Amino acid sequence: MRADAESLNEQITASVSLLRRHLDWDAALRRLDELNARAEDPSLWNDAAAANKVMRERSRLADQIEGVQRLQQAVSDALELIELAEAEGDQATADAAVADLKTLAAEAKRREIESLLSGEADANDAYLEVNAGAGGTEAQDWAEMLLRMYQRWAEQHGYKVTLTERSDGEEAGIKSATLQVSGPNAYGWLKTESGVHRLVRISPFGGNDKRQTSFASVYVYPVIDDKIEIEINPADLKVDTFRASGAGGQHVNKTESGVRFTHIPTGIIAASTQDRSQHRNRAIAMEMLKARLYELELRKREAVTDAVEAGKTDIGWGHQIRNYVLQPYQLVKDLRTNLEKGNPAAVLDGDLDEFMAAALAARVGATRSEASAAAR
Numbered sequence: 001m002r003a004d005a006e007s008l009n010e011q012i013t014a015s016v017s018l019l020r021r022h023l024d025w026d027a028a029l030r031r032l033d034e035l036n037a038r039a040e041d042p043s044l045w046n047d048a049a050a051a052n053k054v055m056r057e058r059s060r061l062a063d064q065i066e067g068v069q070r071l072q073q074a075v076s077d078a079l080e081l082i083e084l085a086e087a088e089g090d091q092a093t094a095d096a097a098v099a100d101l102k103t104l105a106a107e108a109k110r111r112e113i114e115s116l117l118s119g120e121a122d123a124n125d126a127y128l129e130v131n132a133g134a135g136g137t138e139a140q141d142w143a144e145m146l147l148r149m150y151q152r153w154a155e156q157h158g159y160k161v162t163l164t165e166r167s168d169g170e171e172a173g174i175k176s177a178t179l180q181v182s183g184p185n186a187y188g189w190l191k192t193e194s195g196v197h198r199l200v201r202i203s204p205f206g207g208n209d210k211r212q213t214s215f216a217s218v219y220v221y222p223v224i225d226d227k228i229e230i231e232i233n234p235a236d237l238k239v240d241t242f243r244a245s246g247a248g249g250q251h252v253n254k255t256e257s258g259v260r261f262t263h264i265p266t267g268i269i270a271a272s273t274q275d276r277s278q279h280r281n282r283a284i285a286m287e288m289l290k291a292r293l294y295e296l297e298l299r300k301r302e303a304v305t306d307a308v309e310a311g312k313t314d315i316g317w318g319h320q321i322r323n324y325v326l327q328p329y330q331l332v333k334d335l336r337t338n339l340e341k342g343n344p345a346a347v348l349d350g351d352l353d354e355f356m357a358a359a360l361a362a363r364v365g366a367t368r369s370e371a372s373a374a375a376r
Contacts, residue, residue: 002082005097008104011108015108016068018115019068019111020068032065035061060184071104071107079101081094085097117188121187121188122188124187124223126180126187126191126221126223128179128181128218128220129179130150130174131143131175132173132174133196135214137170139173141214143173143176144177149352150181150193151350153351159186162180163177163178164180164288165271165273165274166273180223182223187222187223189360190220192356193218193220195321195322196216197324198323199213199214199215201326211328221291224291236265237264238261238262241258243257257278258281261285261289270286272288322355330343334355337358339354
């Protein structure tokens with residue numbers, strides 16, 4: 001019992017140490033005091049957009065600081081209770097306190113991973129784009145499976161999901177689709193999913209019972225707020241209007257309400273068929289284009305040398321980040337972290353947290369073992 005409690009305490013201590021380091025604890029406390037003072041100033045609300053930004057930062061920072069403080073106090077209380085229970089021979093109380101420590105260790109681990117979401121745009125909403133690779137119906141069906149997977153993941157985490165653009169396949173599935181995922185740290189979590197995803201299965205569209213390999217790409221970029229200025233030269237834009245395909249009603253299908261912008265210098269394309277109004281779709285597509293250009297600049301600042309579009313123009317062998325094998329065995333394996341899960345059905349139903357956390361930790365360069373070593 002004592003050994004279990006000490007082991008759990010060490011795990012939590014390591015996580016708390018990493019949390020405090022990532023927060024820059026003393027600076028975070030000073031910043032929260034500043035934000036609290038600004039929140040009490042009535043003149044703050046003269047600019048509603050600025051006020052909302054301050055309140056969001058205040059809420060996020062307060063949650064992080066109070067979370068660490070609650071963890072430390074709860075761990076101290078549990079350890080004290082275990083000591084008292086052992087002295088009195090109360091095994092049931094000691095067992096309950098150890099169970100509490102296990103729950104606290106899980107919370108500490110979750111907060112540890114969330115502390116890695118420190119990028120410039122990690123707190124923002126996100127656009128998630130899925131594109132089918134070569135392979136016709138097989139690849140298009142796989143792309144729709146991925147789209148559903150991310151919709152399920154977002155809904156399970158309380159995020160708002162909006163389908164911004166969808167281009168249906170000829171027989172089944174999708175050629176492409178874009179989701180806007182809105183909620184705290186949406187981009188920070190989803191950015192780890194950018195890349196090519198490979199599926200191996202028995203084809204549901206043919207009668208030869210042979211395994212088929214299909215590819216689809218996922219590309220994630222942040223929604224930007226009004227304070228971020230992105231200048232686009234109109235001469236650098238190619239503008240197309242088109243009729244939306246698929247579901248949407250007669251009006252959508254009979255008018256050229258869809259809008260597509262092509263940014264000629266970068267080759268970046270942004271399209272929207274979300275609204276019945278071409279004017280509104282033009283505004284949405286422009287927001288998406290600015291967001292993608294901003295994400296491109298973020299990658300340059302982070303010294304990421306791989307081309308943003310590389311995974312989209314060559315969707316196939318050698319570029320995948322994750323394999324999903326349904327036959328002849330059941331396995332999902334992330335090729336960046338070597339994390340494996342033997343239940344593809346659960347993963348395709350949105351069970352992605354472990355993959356995201358592992359990829360995020362690897363991307364930032366902080367692992368749990370490093371945190372533990374630093375705490376000792």
